[in-house]
Amino acid sequence: MNLKIAIQKSGRLNEGSLSLLKECGIKIENGKDQLLTSSSNFPLDVLYLRNGDIPQYLKDEVVDVAIIGENTLIEKSAEDLSYLQLGFSRCRFSIAVPREVNFTSLSDLEGKRIATSYPHTVREFLKREKIKAKIHEISGSVEISPSIGLADVICDIVSTGGTLFKNGLKEVYSIFKFEAVLAVNPSLSPEKKAILDKLIFRIESVLRAKNTKYIMLNVQKDNLEKICSLLPGMKSPTLIPLSDPNWYSLHSVILEDDFWNIIDQLKQQGAEDILILPIEKILG
Numbered sequence: 001m002n003l004k005i006a007i008q009k010s011g012r013l014n015e016g017s018l019s020l021l022k023e024c025g026i027k028i029e030n031g032k033d034q035l036l037t038s039s040s041n042f043p044l045d046v047l048y049l050r051n052g053d054i055p056q057y058l059k060d061e062v063v064d065v066a067i068i069g070e071n072t073l074i075e076k077s078a079e080d081l082s083y084l085q086l087g088f089s090r091c092r093f094s095i096a097v098p099r100e101v102n103f104t105s106l107s108d109l110e111g112k113r114i115a116t117s118y119p120h121t122v123r124e125f126l127k128r129e130k131i132k133a134k135i136h137e138i139s140g141s142v143e144i145s146p147s148i149g150l151a152d153v154i155c156d157i158v159s160t161g162g163t164l165f166k167n168g169l170k171e172v173y174s175i176f177k178f179e180a181v182l183a184v185n186p187s188l189s190p191e192k193k194a195i196l197d198k199l200i201f202r203i204e205s206v207l208r209a210k211n212t213k214y215i216m217l218n219v220q221k222d223n224l225e226k227i228c229s230l231l232p233g234m235k236s237p238t239l240i241p242l243s244d245p246n247w248y249s250l251h252s253v254i255l256e257d258d259f260w261n262i263i264d265q266l267k268q269q270g271a272e273d274i275l276i277l278p279i280e281k282i283l284g
């Protein structure tokens, strides 16, 4: 028996989804126009679908898991499904107005026409904020709607802000932050649950490694203690004596963000020849 995973057929999530599965060591033939394939080395069937259809397939148990944007789950009222954040396709769901418009607070939305591809999400937001506005649903190119007189305001996905800028708009309020997630159908058989656990173990190993670096540096005996306290590692740092009895090579792992915070302290405390290397997987 295979676990059925839905991924986007084409579009912004397709590449990230396929490369995550590849990094998990799962081989998939991605024949063009072949909408259902099986992995040759993992019990997984891959269904290539349109994003908007995936939440319903999850609810109907046609697929067991899916790689999808949180925004689509919320829009299709499927946010109750449990999910694991995957760390790619990060974006905001934001309100934007023409650059020359003075927008000071959410109450400025009162009575306005809002263009969006996410009408349910916007409606829920307006309800929560007790704002009355008219929602105009369009399926794409939302940023064009103010300039053609279709709407006063838009509500859409923003990442770099480039599309807003090119269309004379400015982001004035961010409602949500979203990213790609692995959404899971809650009623899996024990056999499928066992496959899912293996898949999640692999995904978590890949994600943990992405944010973590392997650090190697040389340090003199007298400075060892201070350097070790800066680099506690997974258990404790590895120490390898160099042929010069006064020197050691210290190896450890470190979160990339932490590294940039402590680099100056490492140098001050006498760390030399610092090497930072990528880690492919961290098996928990």
Ligand SMILES: Nc1ncnc2c1ncn2[C@@H]1O[C@H](COP(=O)(O)OP(=O)(O)OP(=O)(O)O)[C@@H](O)[C@H]1O
Pocket (backbone or CB within 6 Å): 008, 009, 010, 011, 012, 013, 049, 050, 051, 052, 053, 068, 069, 070, 071, 072, 089, 090, 091, 157, 158, 159, 160, 178, 179, 180
């Ligand atoms: N500019 C962006 N930056 C980062 N992530 C984005 C961006 N735009 C969209 N996304 C994320 O990628 C997902 C897929 O977007 P895409 O535009 O490829 O497909 P779609 O139009 O939502 O769906 P369909 O598969 O039905 O065509 C979105 O649901 C969102 O989670």
Ligand SMILES: O=P(O)(O)OC[C@H]1O[C@H](OP(=O)(O)OP(=O)(O)O)[C@H](O)[C@@H]1O
Pocket (backbone or CB within 6 Å): 012, 139, 140, 141, 142, 143, 156, 157, 158, 159, 160, 161, 162, 163, 164
């Ligand atoms: O802030 P940016 O980096 O410019 O990205 C934002 C744009 O990306 C998405 O559209 P997409 O390109 O996916 O087009 P679509 O409307 O055809 O889905 C989104 O709907 C915005 O238009």
Ligand SMILES: [Mg+2]
Pocket (backbone or CB within 6 Å): 012
């Ligand atoms: Mg899009």
